[in-house]
Amino acid sequence: MLQENLKKLRGKQTQEEVAKKLGISRARYSHYENGIREPDHELLQAIANLYDISVDSLLGRNDTPSNKSNNLLKGEQDIAKRLEQFKNDLENTDGLAFDGEPMSDEAKESLLESMELLFRQTQRINKKYTPKKYREEE
Structure with a gap:
């Protein structure tokens, strides 16, 4: 669920642009989007803050969009x-x-x-x- 949400939220931005905003490498961000790795709590919070949503929404824990x-x-x-x-x-x-x-x-x-x-x-x-x-x- 996280992978799909990351792709949707990124929209037309490149992985490089999002990774730069988060202060990580593009390869590392790509691993999260492709489900190879899971981000730690601090990075999950940073991603949620970037898109102005809750961590629960990012992880797909609530069915209704915030x-x-x-x-x-x-x-x-x-x-x-x-x-x-x-x-x-x-x-x-x-x-x-x-x-x-x-x-x-x-x-x-x-x-x-x-x-x-x-x-x-x-x-x-x-x-x-x-x-x-x-x-x-x-």
Whole structure:
């Protein structure tokens, strides 16, 4: 069950990217995804924290998905919505310039990529600092 959950949660990220976030080698992470090895408790907790789910959910101990795993999809939808709104604003703005010159299509694309990164970082940071009165109990 852990193997399937790791693959699902990783999504479009590479094993290398996830391993780097966890501070382990890609080969070691691959062993967990392929069921060759089992992660220790600290690593299980780190993986659960990375995906903002409980260790029990990661191990498949509860049949119903937690609200936090549903929030992963909601978070992606929120980012896409904000990015689309920013893109529309960027396209509909007259006289947009960078360093006194009209912005090229490449510059607009770079700006959009930067804003996507900013939206993702902001969302990640905001998740860490949810006031206690709004946190869900596990």
